[in-house]
Amino acid sequence: MPIYRQLVDQVEALVAGGRLRPGDTVPSVRQVAAALGVNPMTVSKAWSRLEADGVLERDRGRGMVVAVPRDREAGSLAERKAQVRPLVDQAVVRGLQLGLTPAQLQAVMKASLEEKLP
Amino acid sequence: MPIYRQLVDQVEALVAGGRLRPGDTVPSVRQVAAALGVNPMTVSKAWSRLEADGVLERDRGRGMVVAVPRDREAGSLAERKAQVRPLVDQAVVRGLQLGLTPAQLQAVMKASLEEKLP
DNA sequence: CAAGGTGTATTAGTGTAGCAATACACGTGT
DNA sequence: ACACGTGTATTGCTACACTAATACACCTTG
Numbered sequence: 001m002p003i004y005r006q007l008v009d010q011v012e013a014l015v016a017g018g019r020l021r022p023g024d025t026v027p028s029v030r031q032v033a034a035a036l037g038v039n040p041m042t043v044s045k046a047w048s049r050l051e052a053d054g055v056l057e058r059d060r061g062r063g064m065v066v067a068v069p070r071d072r073e074a075g076s077l078a079e080r081k082a083q084v085r086p087l088v089d090q091a092v093v094r095g096l097q098l099g100l101t102p103a104q105l106q107a108v109m110k111a112s113l114e115e116k117l118p
Numbered sequence: 119m120p121i122y123r124q125l126v127d128q129v130e131a132l133v134a135g136g137r138l139r140p141g142d143t144v145p146s147v148r149q150v151a152a153a154l155g156v157n158p159m160t161v162s163k164a165w166s167r168l169e170a171d172g173v174l175e176r177d178r179g180r181g182m183v184v185a186v187p188r189d190r191e192a193g194s195l196a197e198r199k200a201q202v203r204p205l206v207d208q209a210v211v212r213g214l215q216l217g218l219t220p221a222q223l224q225a226v227m228k229a230s231l232e233e234k235l236p
Numbered sequence: 237c238a239a240g241g242t243g244t245a246t247t248a249g250t251g252t253a254g255c256a257a258t259a260c261a262c263g264t265g266t
Numbered sequence: 267a268c269a270c271g272t273g274t275a276t277t278g279c280t281a282c283a284c285t286a287a288t289a290c291a292c293c294t295t296g
Contacts, residue, residue, distance in 0.1 A: 002253080002254060002255090003254085003255080004254080004255090009208075009211070012211055012215060013207070013211050015215075016210075016211045016212075016214035016215045017211075017214070028271080028272065028273085029272080029273065029274090030271090030272085030273095038255080038256085039255060039256045039257075040256095040273085040274090041255075041256065041257085041274075041275095042254080042255060042256075043273095044273060044274060045254085045255090045274095047273075048273085048274080055215075058272095058273075059263095059272090060262065060263050060264090060272080060273090061262065061263025061264050061265095061271070061272055061273095062263080062264080062271085062272065063271090063272055063273080064272090064273080069215075069217065071216075071217040074216045074217060077218075077222070080216040080217065080218055081218070081222065081225075081226050083212070083216060084209055084212050084213045084216060084218065084223070084226055085226060085229075085230065087205070087208055087209035087212055088209045088213075088223075088226050088227050088230045089131070089230050089234075090127075090205055090209075091202055091205035091206045091208075091209050091227075092134075092227065092230045092231055092234060093127070093130055093131050093134045093135075093234065094134075094201070094202050094205055095202045096134035096135070096234065096235075097130060097133070097134045097173075097187075098189075098192045098198040098201060098202060099187065099189040099192060099198065100198060100199070100202065102228075102231045102235070104195070104199065105202070105206075105227065105231065106224060106227060106228070107199075108199050108202055108203060108206050109206050109209075109210065109223065109224060109227055110220075110224070111203075112203065112206045112207050112210045113210055113220045113223065116207075116210060116211065116214065117214075117220070120283075120284060120285090121284085121285080122284080122285090146241080146242065146243085147242080147243065147244090148241090148242085148243095156285080156286085157285060157286045157287075158243085158244090158286095159244075159245095159285075159286065159287085160284080160285060160286075161243095162243060162244060163284085163285090165243075166243085166244080176242095176243075177242090177293095178242080178243090178292065178293050178294090179241075179242055179243095179292065179293025179294050179295095180241085180242065180293075180294080181241090181242055181243080182242090182243080
């Protein structure tokens with residue numbers, strides 16, 4: 001899995017779980033780049049994508065900051081459910097393929113939720 | 119999404135849901151290729167990957183056949199749960215990001231299960 | 237055996253994702 | 267104003283994914 005994507009997923013998980021709250025700052029691209037030994041542009045790509053997805057916001061001269069969630073953009077409840085559906089489907093298919101029962105799959109999701117939420 | 123991957127996902131879903139059962143035959147690469155207007159090799163790549171994943175089996179001279187599931191290969195229950203976990207995590211993060219509650223996410227999975235299972 | 241079906245190894249072309257190097261624009265703080 | 271901190275546009279390169287064209291090996295069926 002590409003580096004920038006790992007960064008995106010990591011930050012998204014932290015924000016979704018509430019461990020990074022709106023207003024919190026994120027390490028600068030150079031800090032992260034140095035820590036990982038990669039090019040700053042690689043980190044910038046991740047930060048940019050997170051901004052495009054509405055997770056981060058640019059604060060001129062300071063860096064990137066966690067944005068306040070704007071649920072309105074996400075649409076109605078039904079629409080939002082429809083958006084997650086493909087991902088859930090993928091997990092479900094793989095689970096059934098491995099011989100897991102519906103109840104066991106639900107348990108996995110419950111465990112995931114409990115780990116992510118603060 | 120690449121053509122061959124769409125085919126893989128589609129067949130996997132049909133098998134996982136029980137709509138294609140062990141012993142059932144799958145359309146030949148040329149039939150599918152003609153129907154979709156693509157190269158037979160593209161379909162063959164999909165069929166091959168499905169064989170590598172243990173979903174299909176080659177029946178010399180006849181074609182591809184749905185294989186009997188061998189749960190032993192999947193390992194213990196905990197191991198299988200661990201294998202689905204990343205996919206579930208991904209769905210959960212996206213769900214939380216969209217402002218869905220844990221209960222709503224569970225509901226989406228329930229709906230997915232009911233659609234897939236026969 | 238011959239004809240027609242299966243899947244596929246091989247080769248080749250095309251597009252693009254991913255990363256890095258450089259140089260730049262913009263803002264803060266002193 | 268100056269030095270230093272942000273993020274990033276641009277460019278170039280490399281590797282690999284995806285698809286296709288062709289020719290082949292194998293099996294079943296008449």
